[in-house]
Amino acid sequence: MLAGLALAASVGPASEPVVTDVRVINETRRVQLLEARLASLQREVEMIEDRRAIERLQQAWGHYISEGMAAQAAALFSDSPAASIEFAQQGVYLGRQRIQAFLAIAARTAPGELRETPVMQPVIHVSADGRSARGRWRAMVLGGQRGQDGRWDEGPFENEYVKENGAWKILHMHWYTTMSGSYDKGWHKEPYPAAGPLRELPPDRPPTMVYESFPGFYLPPYHYLHPVTGKPVAWDDLAAEGAR
Amino acid sequence: MSRHLLQLLAAAACLATAGSSAHAAAPATPDLTARLARIADRIASIDAQATRIEDYNEIRNLQRIYGFYFDEALWDQVVDLFSNDATVEVGPHGVYAGKASIRRYYLGLTGGRVGLQHGELNNQSQLSPVITLAADGQSAKARWRVLVQDGVFKQGSNWGGGVYENEYVKQDGVWKIRRLHFFTRFYSPYKDGWTRTTEALNARYGRSTAKPDRPSSLRYATWPERFVAPMHFAGEGVGVYRLAPANTARAAAAANGQQRTVAQLEAEVRALELKVARLRAVDDIENLQGTYGYYVDMSMADPTAALFADDATLEILQRGVYIGRDRIYEYMRRLGLPSQGRMFTHMLQQPVIHVSSDGSRAWLRGRQFEIFGVHNVQAQWAENTYEHSYTRHEGVWKIQTFNAWHSFYAPYEGGWSEQSNPMNYYPEYPPDLPHSVKYEPYPSIFVAPFHYRNPVSGR
Numbered sequence: 001m002l003a004g005l006a007l008a009a010s011v012g013p014a015s016e017p018v019v020t021d022v023r024v025i026n027e028t029r030r031v032q033l034l035e036a037r038l039a040s041l042q043r044e045v046e047m048i049e050d051r052r053a054i055e056r057l058q059q060a061w062g063h064y065i066s067e068g069m070a071a072q073a074a075a076l077f078s079d080s081p082a083a084s085i086e087f088a089q090q091g092v093y094l095g096r097q098r099i100q101a102f103l104a105i106a107a108r109t110a111p112g113e114l115r116e117t118p119v120m121q122p123v124i125h126v127s128a129d130g131r132s133a134r135g136r137w138r139a140m141v142l143g144g145q146r147g148q149d150g151r152w153d154e155g156p157f158e159n160e161y162v163k164e165n166g167a168w169k170i171l172h173m174h175w176y177t178t179m180s181g182s183y184d185k186g187w188h189k190e191p192y193p194a195a196g197p198l199r200e201l202p203p204d205r206p207p208t209m210v211y212e213s214f215p216g217f218y219l220p221p222y223h224y225l226h227p228v229t230g231k232p233v234a235w236d237d238l239a240a241e242g243a244r
Numbered sequence: 245m246s247r248h249l250l251q252l253l254a255a256a257a258c259l260a261t262a263g264s265s266a267h268a269a270a271p272a273t274p275d276l277t278a279r280l281a282r283i284a285d286r287i288a289s290i291d292a293q294a295t296r297i298e299d300y301n302e303i304r305n306l307q308r309i310y311g312f313y314f315d316e317a318l319w320d321q322v323v324d325l326f327s328n329d330a331t332v333e334v335g336p337h338g339v340y341a342g343k344a345s346i347r348r349y350y351l352g353l354t355g356g357r358v359g360l361q362h363g364e365l366n367n368q369s370q371l372s373p374v375i376t377l378a379a380d381g382q383s384a385k386a387r388w389r390v391l392v393q394d395g396v397f398k399q400g401s402n403w404g405g406g407v408y409e410n411e412y413v414k415q416d417g418v419w420k421i422r423r424l425h426f427f428t429r430f431y432s433p434y435k436d437g438w439t440r441t442t443e444a445l446n447a448r449y450g451r452s453t454a455k456p457d458r459p460s461s462l463r464y465a466t467w468p469e470r471f472v473a474p475m476h477f478a479g480e481g482v483g484v485y486r487l488a489p490a491n492t493a494r495a496a497a498a499a500n501g502q503q504r505t506v507a508q509l510e511a512e513v514r515a516l517e518l519k520v521a522r523l524r525a526v527d528d529i530e531n532l533q534g535t536y537g538y539y540v541d542m543s544m545a546d547p548t549a550a551l552f553a554d555d556a557t558l559e560i561l562q563r564g565v566y567i568g569r570d571r572i573y574e575y576m577r578r579l580g581l582p583s584q585g586r587m588f589t590h591m592l593q594q595p596v597i598h599v600s601s602d603g604s605r606a607w608l609r610g611r612q613f614e615i616f617g618v619h620n621v622q623a624q625w626a627e628n629t630y631e632h633s634y635t636r637h638e639g640v641w642k643i644q645t646f647n648a649w650h651s652f653y654a655p656y657e658g659g660w661s662e663q664s665n666p667m668n669y670y671p672e673y674p675p676d677l678p679h680s681v682k683y684e685p686y687p688s689i690f691v692a693p694f695h696y697r698n699p700v701s702g703r
Contacts, residue, residue: 030506031279037513038286041520045293048523049487052300052375057483059372063387063407067472076482112468114438116405116429118371118389121592123534124527136538138591142391142405144439146468154589154615156538168483179587179615183437186656187615188587188623215585215619219542226547227532228640233539233547235582 043130050126053168054133054161061170062119062139068109074100078162078169088155088177088194089210091203098204105201112146119157125224132171133161134223139175150183151192155213156220179214191215277503284504287512294516296381296487297523301597302419303375303384303412306699308594310421311370311390312609312629316691319350319358324701327413327420335406335428335449336463338456345457352452363397363687365652365660367627369593369611370408376477377487383422384412385476392431392449393627393660397687401661403438404431404449407473420700426450427473428466434659441467522599528641529597529606529634536643537590537612543582549573553635553642561628561650562667562682564675571676578673585619592630598696606634606641607695612648623656624665629692649692650685660686 057076064073077083077099085099086092093102109115117139124135137157144150155178162171177194181187194213197203211218219235226233306325313321323346326332332340332349340349351358360366372389388408395401411423431449432441446466464471504512532551539548549572552558558566558575566575579588593611600606610630617623628648635644650667654660664686683690697703 027276027506030510031276031283034283034506034509034513035279037517038283038290041290041513041516042286044520044524045290045297048297048520048527049293051527052297052487053483056374056376056477059374059387060477060482062372063374063389063475066389068470069472109470111470114430114467116389116391116438118369118391120371121534121537123531123538125531136534138537138589140591142403142438144437146439148439150437150439152615166484166486178589183439186623188617188619188621188656191619214587217582217584217586219582222538224535226550227528227535228550228642229547233544235542235544 046130047126050130050133050163050168051124054124054126054135055122057161057168057170058122058135058137058157058159059119061173062117065107066115066117068107068113068115070103070107071100073107074103076170077173078164078171080162080171082171083169084172086172086174086208088175088213089196089207091197091207092205094204101201102198102203105198110145114142114144114146114150116142123224131163133168135159135161136223144183149185151180152183152187153180154178158220158223160223174208176209176211176220177213178220181214187214280504280506280509283509287509287516291516291519293486293488294519294523296377298519299377299381299384299414299419300375300487301523301526302699303377303386304373305596305598306412306419306421307373307386307388307408307410308370308596309696309699311368311594312596312611312694314368315366316689317350317354317358317360317364317366318691319347319354321698321703322350323347324698324703325421326424327415327422330420330422330424332424333461334424334426335451335466336447336460337451338460339458340454341457345454348454349452349456352454353450355453359691360689362689363399364689365393365395365397365401365686367393367611367651369393369613371593374477374482381488382414384419386410386412387473387475387477390426393625395434395659395661397661397664399661401434401659402431402449403434405429405438406431406449409473409476418700425461427464427471430467434661438467443469518603522601522603525599525603525606525636525641526597529599529608530595532634532641532643533595533608533610533630533632534592537592540576540579540590541588543576543579543588545573545576545579548576551643552646553637553644556643557645559645559647559679561648562679563670564679565677567676574673575670578670586617588614588616590614596696604636605644608632608634609692609695617656624653625656625660626653627651631692631695633695647680647692649683649690652686 061073061076077096081095084092084094093099119137119139121138122135126133141153155176158174160172161168179187180192182190191214222233310325326346332346340346369391370388373386375386377384390406392404406429407427409425412419413422428446428449430438430441431446432438536551549569552569552572554569558572566572591613593613595608595610598607612628612630614626628651631647633645634641652660653665655663
């Protein structure tokens with residue numbers, strides 16, 4: 001112990017120790033370190049809270065859609081003019097008013113219509129400044145009209161969220177169709193193409209990505225890098241070849 | 245420099261730094277005292293926030309644990325999850341009040357038996373949580389959606405759907421279910437699908453032979469009539485991000501007025517860092533396992549295998565144990581290339597995640613629901629129970645042990661009550677070890693081992 005102290009004393013002035021041994025480090029410096037660690041803990045804990053707020057937001061969306069509550073679903077979006085929604089191959093609607101108009105058609109359930117929409121499998125990343133976030137999710141839809149053939153829909157969301165005045169809102173919602181199809185015949189025997197643009201309410205922009213759902217096969221892009229390698233993930237040439 | 249002088253210098257250094265020592269004789273300066281008090285307040289406030297997140301996680305786990313016990317008709321385990329004053333209400337079947345009645349209710353679903361009989365399937369996916377903690381952190385409400393796949397082999401099967409609006413209470417630090425209220429939406433035979441369901445068919449769900457204590461709290465018509473089960477949350481509050489209101493943190497800080505030394509505060513911050521790291525781990529694991537599913541959907545062997553630790557093990561169905569990331573890569577590669585006319589989905593449902601007390605390991609139980617098939621050729625349903633573990637390597641979580649316990653693989657035509665395919669093997673790619681447990685798929689009954697004990701009773 002004495003030797004260690006002697007070394008500390010010999011390499012610098014006593015008021016500015018360069019070692020981190022708490023027995024020799026200056027008390028003011030220790031307090032500074034504590035303050036810095038708490039600042040970082042504060043950010044971390046808020047980020048974890050943010051993730052839960054986003055889970056509630058996205059799941060509330062699923063409940064509203066399942067109940068045909070289009071106006072309540074639209075109210076979950078940001079007021080920003082850049083806010084957008086894009087479903088399947090229906091194109092992009094910009095701004096809350098247009099989002100609301102789109103959902104009033106696309107998310108309304110007629111009497112005797114079912115659109116049971118459980119949402120699952122979140123992969124969420126909150127930005128370092130805690131002001132925005134992205135999330136991938138999966139929705140499976142059990143749909144159809146009473147007495148008629150039922151239908152399946154399945155596919156991932158890639159969404160963006162923004163924190164406004166202490167509350168999280170949806171900034172961009174993009175749902176990709178992986179598969180839609182008949183219940184009675186089976187989705188593998190009678191698949192339906194991904195829904196196209198609404199004739200009664202043309203979109204503000206064409207689809208950001210043109211694809212064909214099952215039996216087509218495509219990769220809905222990931223918003224995140226590989227969690228272990230830190231590299232972007234996309235198909236290699238061989239796999240891409242297979243998908244064509 | 246003489247040895248004597250060195251010793252003198254050392255003594256001087258000791259004096260100069262004495263004020264910083266935990267056993268300081270000299271009092272801290274007024275400025276420092278105020279900073280220490282602020283640090284103590286801050287610790288209390290962050291700790292209160294972290295505790296609310298723990299509460300949220302425990303409630304989420306509790307309902308999912310309930311679901312996994314319910315699947316297997318493990319009624320003793322199910323009843324343990326309720327508070328003494330709890331009520332259970334399912335569909336139009338009345339209210340069961342108190343643990344004795346609740347026990348009778350569940351036993352009355354299965355003819356008085358605990359556990360499923362050969363040929364019975366009772367899958368109840370617990371999905372879509374919206375969890376709302378009360379301001380005092382001692383109770384909570386949550387809405388969930390449930391997807392039901394059940395049936396009796398060779399007799400028939402059903403799809404079901406509905407909504408929970410439940411209440412939870414924290415008693416002696418343990419979260420319990422205080423009110424379980426399921427609103428049936430539809431419950432319809434597989435062969436006709438949900439669009440041909442009727443009120444009478446829907447009413448079959450959750451009917452027990454036990455008599456309720458009182459009539460239903462609310463009468464409603466099920467789908468195809470329009471009825472929205474009352475929502476405990478309102479639109480405006482949905483995205484509010486603070487689980488703990490600001491006054492909770494202030495109160496926690498005020499109750500913590502006692503003065504602490506720097507060393508004591510350092511120990512408290514270390515403990516808080518571990519608490520927060522364990523919370524962060526839950527989210528990292530959920531991301532990691534969700535990512536696995538999204539990569540496997542696309543048959544991407546390389547990024548999938550890279551999620552595993554070097555010495556990871558993989559057991560899927562009864563194909564044996566593959567050891568090491570390279571072998572796991574080869575396994576994944578054999579699943580084939582993505583192609584036109586092929587679909588392969590791996591939904592991760594109902595994850596129950598626990599993190600070790602030192603934050604270095606984690607465990608997940610989950611439900612893997614698969615829809616896969618080839619255009620115009622065939623399609624199947626499949627369900628597996630996941631029991632995986634994870635380890636942390638230089639701050640990055642990886643899959644350490646992966647076990648998918650086979651429940652069923654069944655053709656789309658007819659569904660799971662008509663045919664359950666036998667376990668298949670990879671004869672051309674033998675495993676490193678045989679499977680760790682021998683079991684048979686549905687219609688046999690096999691309860692995949694749980695990595696956790698009952699969170700309320702410890703059973």
